[in-house]
Amino acid sequence: MKIKFIIGVFFLMHTLSMFSQNKLVAYTYWFNDDTTNMQEVAFTPVTTHQLRTDFDVSALHDGANVLYIRYKDENGLYGSVLSKTFVKLPQPASSQNKLIAYTYWFNDDTANVQEVAFTPVTTHQLRADFDVSALHDGANVLHIRYKDENGLYGSVLNEIFVKQNIAISNNSIIAYRYWVGDDFSHSVEVALSNPAQQVMILDDFVVARVPKGNRTLYYQFADSMGLWSVVNQCDFYKNSLPVADFDYNMTVTCDSTVVDFIDCSVDGDSCFWDFGDSATSTERYPQHTYYSPGVYSVTQTVIDTTTFMDSTVVKTIHITGNSYAILDLVVCGNYISPSGKTYHASGTYMDTISNHLGCDSIITIDLTIKPLPDNGVTQKGIVLTANQTGATYQWLDCDDNFSEITHETERSFTPTKNGRYAVVVTLNGCSNASICHTVSTIGIVENTFNHDLVVYPNPTQGKINIDLGFSYENVSVKIQSLSGQIIKQKHYNNQQLLELDLDVAEGVYLLFIESKDVRAIWKIVKQ
Incomplete structure (x- = not known):
């Protein structure tokens, strides 16, 4: 048979x-x-x-x-x-007994068994298409059995298949994955840029990380519908090829760091460690303690004691803890250290702050302090003069957000309008700004008040402030046009600071301030 x-x-x-x-x-x-x-x-x-x-x-x-x-x-x-x-099947009584038909049905639907007759033969090769359009999507079972000339049926043959509700032609391999032994968690999946009917996976299979000895490679293919094939396998022998490799975990304290080294090497029968601080070990998973912060080069060497092949890897580890730093500084005037201390003289200082681990960070500060230039200003009338000689200067308009005044870089400065002014004095790389000084006498026609009299702002956009320098019992204030017309007049009693709204058209006006036998006349510009 x-x-x-x-x-x-x-x-x-x-x-x-x-x-x-x-x-x-x-x-x-x-x-x-x-x-x-x-x-x-x-x-x-x-x-x-x-x-x-x-x-x-x-x-x-x-x-x-x-x-x-x-x-x-x-x-x-x-x-x-x-x-x-x-x-x-058992040998039939007649050696000439032949197969004459087969019947088939799907799943448990024996009520719809179909029989297909064919020319009597002793051996039948079944090649046929079956209509599965009425079946549910997913897993189904095809049952087939043969009938001979005596009307006897053979055993039932079963084939499980999956019906997909997807119309697809020219199905191809779009990806594959492989793994060694039972380590499916580290399987490697490769997507194909060009789907193909046949694939060679050797180009992607790297055996360097596979331990030596008899091994089994498992692999699967994914088709255009995203379905994975059954798992295939291939047995092979991996020759010894030592590869050194390691990882590590650190436990950090302020005075030391404990490092647990993890051997990740392949095919090495013996292992040697150099921790970069003169200490060594031959353990597979050594633990080492570093007492000084710094950068260490750790070396691992593994050897196959049969072939004497070896491999070495060097990795750099950074050990922290108490940290140290040196600052070499040149500053002007004074210096505030990282911990908040203020130094006014040159010298070498020690400062301590906490680093990101909560450990001491000790800082050595080599400090040179240069003196600030004199920021004093002498005012004579409307002329402002910086006290420091031999420096560079930049005058500022305090009323205009301390903006630099164009071309005003001399030691002395004469404003063209009333306001507040300051100067930045720079000498030997150090700069120092003065306080703001008020110039308010530009535009005075007459003034017999005994105290300093200040009128601001001038020019003005509508409001005038008058500081008499002293509280007078009775003060009369009036605004007069240049043609002599009185625009506004107001009286004040027992006041030093006066405020007046100048709600007039733009132009130049005269401001009269009188109290008993003293008076002052100012030119006021309304913008």
């Missing part, structure tokens, strides 16, 4: 020595666990092989059996084992 199988095999080799032109040269097969009777069949070397052949199963027991097949390449290496379960 013979049974015929049609098996489509698309076999990808994944071994360390595989190249893109490596080919399949043979396959071996056996039944059940009978590996002593394994058979090998050679064929012309090919990269893809489709198996179509008959196998003699007359010596097998009736009932369920398993056929095992594996392929061999040009290097003599075998791929993963493929298996197929089948049922051998």
Whole structure:
């Protein structure tokens, strides 16, 4: 008795020595666990092989059996084992008994069993399309059984399939993923920029991080519908290739730092550590304590004691804790340290603040303090003169947000209008600003008041402030045009500070201030 199988095999080799032109040269097969009777069949070397052949199963027991097949390449290496379960039926009474039909149904719908007759044959190869449009989306089961000339049915064959509610043509591989051993959590997934029907994954499979010895590579493919294939596997042997690598965790205190080193190396039988501070270790997972902050170069060397191949890696670690710093400063006048201390003289000072760990950060300050220039100003009438000689100067308008007055960079300054003015004096790289000085006598025609009399602002946009310098019992104030017309007149009693609204047209006016036998006349400009 013979049974015929049609098996489509698309076999990808994944071994360390595989190249893109490596080919399949043979396959071996056996039944059940009978590996002593394994058979090998050679064929012309090919990269893809489709198996179509008959196998003699007359010596097998009736009932369920398993056929095992594996392929061999040009290097003599075998791929993963493929298996197929089948049922051998008892030998019919008549050797001429033939198959004449098959019946099929889906899921548990035996009420709609369909029978398809065909020309009597001893062996039947089923190639047919089945209409599944009425089935639900998702997993379904196709059941098939054959009928012979005696009207007897064979065992039921089952095939599980998934119906997708997606119309797709030219389905292709769009991605694949692979992992070694049981470590699926570290699987590597690769998306293809150009979907393909066949894929070689060797270009992305890096074996450097795989431990030496017998290993199994598992891989899956995703198609255009985003569905993953069954898991395939390939056994290989990884030769020893030591690769040094480590990680670490730190526990930081102010006076020390404890570092737990984690060995991440591959294929090293022995391990040597140099912690960068003259200390060493041969432990796999050493713990080391650093007592001084700084930058340390930690070296790990691993060795395969059989091949004597080795690998070394050096990593830099930063140890913190109490920190130190030196500041070399040249400042003007005085200096406020990071902790808030104020220094007025040159010298070397120690300052302490907390760093981000809450530990002391000790700062040595080499301080040079240069004196500030004299910021005093002498006022004579409307002329302002800086007291400091031999410096550079910049006069400021205090009433205009301390803006610099264009071209006023001499030691002396004569304003052209009443207001408040200051000067920035710069000497030997140090600058010092004066206080604001008031100039209010521009525009005075006559003044017999004994005290300093201030009228501001002048020019004005509508309001005039008068400071008599003393509280007078009776004061008369009037605004007069240049033609002699009295515009406004007001009286004040026992006041020093007077306020007057000048709600007149733009122009020049005379301001008269009188009290008993004293008076003052000012020119006022209304803008």
